[in-house]
Amino acid sequence: MDYKQLGKTGLKVSVAGLGCGGNSRLGLGRGAAFDDCVAVARTAIDLGVNFLDTAEAYGTEEIVGAAVRHYDRDRLVISTKALFRPDTDTAETVAERVEAALRRLRLDYVDIFHFHAVRPASYEYHRDVLAPALVRLREQGKVRHVGITETGPNDPEQKMLAQAIQESPWEVTMLAYSLLNQGARHRIFPTTMRKGIGTLLMFVVRNIFSNAAYRRATFAKLVEQGRLDASILSDGDPLGFLVAAGAAENITDAAYRYARHEQGVDVVLFGTGDKAHVEANVTSILRPALAADIVERLHTSFGHLTGVGLDLPGPVKA
Numbered sequence: 001m002d003y004k005q006l007g008k009t010g011l012k013v014s015v016a017g018l019g020c021g022g023n024s025r026l027g028l029g030r031g032a033a034f035d036d037c038v039a040v041a042r043t044a045i046d047l048g049v050n051f052l053d054t055a056e057a058y059g060t061e062e063i064v065g066a067a068v069r070h071y072d073r074d075r076l077v078i079s080t081k082a083l084f085r086p087d088t089d090t091a092e093t094v095a096e097r098v099e100a101a102l103r104r105l106r107l108d109y110v111d112i113f114h115f116h117a118v119r120p121a122s123y124e125y126h127r128d129v130l131a132p133a134l135v136r137l138r139e140q141g142k143v144r145h146v147g148i149t150e151t152g153p154n155d156p157e158q159k160m161l162a163q164a165i166q167e168s169p170w171e172v173t174m175l176a177y178s179l180l181n182q183g184a185r186h187r188i189f190p191t192t193m194r195k196g197i198g199t200l201l202m203f204v205v206r207n208i209f210s211n212a213a214y215r216r217a218t219f220a221k222l223v224e225q226g227r228l229d230a231s232i233l234s235d236g237d238p239l240g241f242l243v244a245a246g247a248a249e250n251i252t253d254a255a256y257r258y259a260r261h262e263q264g265v266d267v268v269l270f271g272t273g274d275k276a277h278v279e280a281n282v283t284s285i286l287r288p289a290l291a292a293d294i295v296e297r298l299h300t301s302f303g304h305l306t307g308v309g310l311d312l313p314g315p316v317k318a
Contacts, residue, residue, distance in 0.1 A: 001048025007198030017051035027273030041067035081116035114147035152176030156307030189264030
């Protein structure tokens with residue numbers, strides 16, 4: 001496993017992080033038993049993954065808590081999140097939700113607590129009303145670092161995050177980034193690198209990379225909308241060049257490697273409910289960068305796109 005510093009937090013994190021939400025939710029998404037879900041998380045930890053991200057909305061905090069119980073807590077970095085609404089939540093709510101998360105995780109503290117999926121319209125409320133309560137919890141040692149996550153499907157232009165990374169108290173952020181959604185290269189990473197804000201990538205691999213039929217339909221729609229030239233469809237699979245001549249094992253492998261080696265990226269999150277897939281995902285994230293000409297082609301062909309591949313698998317997704 002490769003490790004790096006998460007911004008200026010001082011946390012040493014694996015470049016591959018286990019995301020415990022999404023379609024799989026460690027297996028809960030397909031009805032797996034609790035112990036089987038725990039086994040998925042432990043498989044990742046045994047491979048050197050020390051960063052685990054969960055959330056109240058995912059329903060996997062108890063699983064993560066059970067999974068980490070037999071490991072050295074000081075070597076693990078646990079991240080969780082909660083959704084807050086300006087019309088109902090207050091500073092007191094923040095303390096209640098953090099305490100509830102700690103009970104579910106059966107931990108004394110979390111390394112990072114994020115405000116989950118913050119929309120542009122509610123950002124100022126989170127910053128001015130709710131964040132001071134989270135800072136107080138940081139001072140009490142119940143939260144080590146303060147984070148904020150965007151909601152890619154509802155804010156594809158990353159308006160909220162572009163403002164948040166200019167301001168306090170955010171130390172870590174989670175954002176959508178992929179080879180078909182490259183906006184953060186210009187909007188976000190230059191600032192997070194300059195200010196030492198840790199970055200966690202979600203939406204790196206989506207249905208568009210693993211489902212050929214869905215991919216064809218999506219690219220045809222992009223052509224119809226005038227967002228891509230029709231010539232992109234002339235050679236069959238528009239992403240076929242990623243695997244031609246052995247450039248990558250498959251399109252998913254290429255997607256992980258593209259994101260992992262982008263300057264400004266700290267942790268690439270992957271999700272699965274299958275122990276066998278854990279190793280495959282980690283292996284891809286640890287492979288070398290794609291060839292420079294492949295990366296340049298990705299930038300030239302798709303760098304102008306915004307919000308592609310941010311499909312939601314269910315009612316709540318960070």
